[in-house]
Structure formats: C-alpha cells, structure tokens
Amino acid sequence: MSGAASDIGVAVVGAGGWGKNHVRNFAALGALRTICDQSEAVRARHAEAYPETTVTAELGRVLEDPAIQAAVVATDAPSHFEVARALLEAGKDVLVEKPLALRGADAERLVALAEERGRVLSVGHLLLFHPVVERLKAIIDAGELGEVLYLVCRRLNLGVVRHEENAWWSLAPHDLSIATYLLGADPTHVAATGGTFLQTDAGIEDVCFATVRYPAGRLAHVHVSWLDPHKTRMTTVVGSKKMAVFDDTSPDQKLRIYDKGAEPLPEAISYEQGVRVRTGDIVVPAVRMAEPLRRECEAFLESVRTRQPSRADGRSGLAVVRALEAGAKSLAEGGREVAVG
Template sequence: MTDTLRIAVIGAGYWGPNLARNFRASPDWHLAAICDLDTERARRVAGSGTDVSVTASLDTLLADDELDAVAIATPAATHHDIALAALAAGKHVLVEKPLADTGAHGMSMVQTAAQASLVLMTDHTYCYTPAVLKMRELIHGGELGDILFIDSVRINLGLVQPDVDVFWDLAPHDLSIIDFILPGGLTPVTVSALGADPLNAGKSCIGYLTLPLANGAIAHVHVNWLSPTKIRQMIVGGSRRTLVWDDLNPQQRLSVYDRGVDLGLQVLDGADRRTATVSYRLGDTWSPALPETEALAAMVTEFAAAIREGRTARTDGGAGLRVLGILEAASRSLDSGGGATAPRHDREPVLVGEASNA
C-alpha cells in the first residue's frame, strides 16, 4: 500500500461531488476516477484539465488493480450489488447512507467485507461534525449522567423523494447520530412509527419514530418534508445535565444545561410525600467552543486511517446495519398502524474477523 490511497467515486449525482471534492483535497487520497452511467455528469465532477478518469463501466473501474477503494453515492437500492462487486475485486468500500435498501442486503455486505478483511464504512457524515463529536465526548465522559431521553427534530421544506419515504430519507441522520453518541449504540427495545401522507404522494412525508430504550429512557425522532420552517435540533436529557444541539445556530450550536429534576429516593407514604422530594437544579449553561472543520474531510481521513491500520472505521458497516434495522422495524410498525415492533436481532451479523488482518 502506497502512501496515498487511490479512490473512485461511483455516482455523480447529489452527494458524489461532495465526496469527490473532499477526496481530492485530502492528503491521504488520490481521486482516481468518477464512475457514472451519465459520463457527461461524471466529467463535470472530474473537472477539466485533471487526471481523474471517467467511466460508465463499473467492471472497467473495478478491474483497475491500482485502485484501493471506492465510495458509493448511488441510490440505496443499488448499494448492495455495487458494494459486493467492489469487495469481490478487493476494494475497500465507503457507502453513502443508508447502507443498503434492506437489512438483509446490509448484513450480506457486512459479512462479505468481514470475510474479505476489507473495510466497509458507512458515510454517516454528521458523526464527523465538531458538534456531534463533542456530544459524544461529553456523553461518554459522563458529563450528562445517565441518558433519560433524546428528542430529535429534523424538519424542512424538502424534496419529496421518488423512491423512499421521509423515514428512509431523513431519519438515518438522527439514528446514526444517536447510535454514535450513546455509549452502547442505539439499541431500542421496540420501534414505533407513525407517518402521514396528506398530499397523497404515495409515501409518508411526515414521520414520528418512538424508540423506548433500556432503563425507561426514550428516543424520539420527528422528520418532516412539509415544514416551511427549518428546525434541526436534538435534546439529550441526562440525569446530571442536559444538552441541546441547535445545528442552525452557528453562534451557539451546543448548550449544556446544568439543570434538571431530582427525584428523592424516599417515598414514605404516598403521592404527596413523593412530591415533596422532587427538587430542581437551575444551574449555569455552558456552550463549548467548536472548531470550524468540515465533517466530510474528517470522514475521508478516518476511512484512510481504518484501511491503513487494518481496523474497523468509526462509522462502520455495523453502525449502518443498526440504522437499517431500525428503519426496517419502522417500516413494519408503519404497516401495522404504529404498533411497537421489535428490531430483528436475528439479523445481527456474525462478525468474523472484519478487517482484522487487513
């Protein structure tokens, strides 16, 4: 393996150009090729006067022995087949979220990568933003205490997607972030989803996802394509402190509140006594300074590091798979009218030596 890794970006649509720009700017990577059925579009992403090659053929691309890795930014339904072909050709693989269109497909990708000792990474971009990295650091460091609730809102006037509903389009962001910041990952007891399609678009344009967690905690996600106001806010309530992330407030993205309700331990003789032991903390608020770094730049760096160190990446295939498992459970819940659905733990992959001897 040479100093600089060679990467190709597959898919020159909405997200591919962002990936290409960051691989091109990274000292770890050499952007070797852009692959898209629409070669004209691919050429625009490659740029004129560069040595980035352009091809419409996945086979041709993967036949290049000097290529170390591919980044897949095509529609979710195609991720599985492209990733398996790439893995078969010995390439490390980065996949745009969601990892795949089904949990079964995702599991097959994870298992194949593990067997081939190749890195399979999910592009959970938000997990590389300074705000989310700081949230993870604070939560893992115990600053918030036990997590009591997580409430995430991601609403905006959004493009009604042709192939997916609002859960599959937007909730991967929230789910991957929650999975990333919680010490044990996101492992809900059940999944309940309720959606609405008031425009008769043929799929949910508004979605609510409720995820009871262990120990009585709860996570809730509101995704919405029809809101004229844009809100991207996550509240993480803890037993010691509570954190609010407002992604649209660049001057104060994170606020840590030293406030909360403390419930006394003694409940002697009924309701009134219990009330008497409720107490409030109204402490200071603190907003940590965050560096101004681009998330995608950190993500491509992590991809290179995982490959070089022969280890799983931070947002690896397993993370993508956990998100997929919840999305699938959400779809089942939606079909059943919102009933609580258990994520199918039988779908958990047997992780045999993923990237262990790369």
C-alpha cells in the first residue's frame, strides 16, 4: 500500500471519513509513518490496511516521535485548534483540514505560533489544487475574462449533515478559498442569512445564502446547503469581457468559457438600446485532471522540504476563517452586513 519511501515522516491525526484519504495519499507518497485516531474501530481498519504503519490512540506518541516531521490534522473541526497547537509546539510542520479553526483568534494564534517557531502551516483548501481552478486562475490573471466583476458559488447536496458545525462552516470554506484565490484579495464584508430545519434545538443552519464583498466593488454570492435534492459544485465567474463556469460535477466539461458580455452604450438613443449584449462561442478548455488531494499532499511535502509556503498557507486559512466568522455573526444578527475582522 505504500509508495517509495519519502525523506519526510508524516502522521495523520484523525483518520475517519476524510482523514482516510490523507492516509491513502501519504502512504502512496511513501511518507506515512503514523496514524492516530481516538476511535478503536477506525484504528482497527487502518491497522489491517497498513500493517507497516504505527497506529495509535495517543497524540503524545506523535508529538514525541522525532521521525515525524509533519502531521495532518483531520479531526473534527472543534478540535483543530488544540491538536494543531500541540503539534506546532512539538516542532512539527502541520497541515490542518479546513476550517483552520472555528474562531479567528485561534486561527491567528496558530499562524503566529507557526511563524514564531519557523514551522510550516498549511490548510486543507483542497480546491486550490484542483487543476480546473488552477487553469481558471491563469485565464483570469491573463486578463481573458476582462475585469472580474462577481462570482456565484453553489455547493449543494443532500447530506453530509454535520452536528459540530453548520453548513456555512462546513461547506463555505471551499467557496471562500476559491473566490479569495481567484480574486487575489481578502474579503472585506459578509452578509449572510440561513435556515435551521433539521437540528432546530441546536440551532445548526442547513442552508446559507451569503454575499461576500471584496475590494474594488467585487462580489461573491455563496449558497451552501446539505438539504438540497441536487448535487451542485459550481462556480460562475462573470468578467467584463467573458464569463466562465467551473462545474465540478460535469464529467467532461468542468470548465466552460463563454464569450458573452454586455456593455453600456454611451451614445444610446433609447432605453432599449442602452446596453449591447454580445453572445459568442462557448469554449471547453482541455484540462488534464489529477486528484486535488494528492496535489495538496504533494504541495505540503514540498513546503516541508523547501520551507516555502504553498498557496494554501496558514495566512490564507486565517483569511477564510475571518470571513467565516463575519458570516456567522451576520447569520446570528439576521443578515446584517459584518466587516471581516
């Protein structure tokens, strides 16, 4: 199950539903050394699948093992901060699953701690390593779409219903990280409304509609839900010259570029003639696919080797947590627009 041995020893802390994918990837990269999980059932599964790997319930064994230089934190979101802090304090480089923390102040402490100790801190903003997002970023940066005016991000499905965090904290990190990466700027304001239908006593929102403001009047609309009949993973980018759609559920047209636009006519003689609408070709760029998580794991190992931050570094994780926190405040205050901390 393991690939050629890597020079870096990695522990995966939290090897459940998602963490098992980190286990698989770091094993394939020859870097997996230890799997740490509190659940006996999870440990038993991994002990059978990875007989050469240490499997433990004790975080202390990870902290004390000098052969482990780096660790992944894929525990449930409320424990990200404490587990990541312990690992950084023990001198490990750390990749924390999204969200980096559930409070901006905690995310800030992790970033500061990593900087003080000279440790790598990365965050599991998986989609920044998606080949289509990379291509879209190159297209935007080359000016092909013109000025980016706004984005619409939709991440919907039926389930997975979480009990520790709401749909905003669970799903929106992906969209906020994509929008922030594509726009090349941190969000400034968030206004969010949501609905609580399944876990009303706990007040956990199942659906959320947010308007996220960026500098220079740019906007992202983020709609996330785990209570929707249709699996949707879609990002629309509207530019002044062209428009693009990233549809991650499409098997063969994940990226479409629309030569469509509209421009005001300064010398219009009537209201109807005031805007010229243009409709041209739709192009589907050929993008060579690769597993985004594999690329995220490779980028983390590269950061550990070179000591250079990846595009999903702690600071990008912090910007997303701050926007999440502003959105949570707005949700609690009936949709009032909240400045990002």
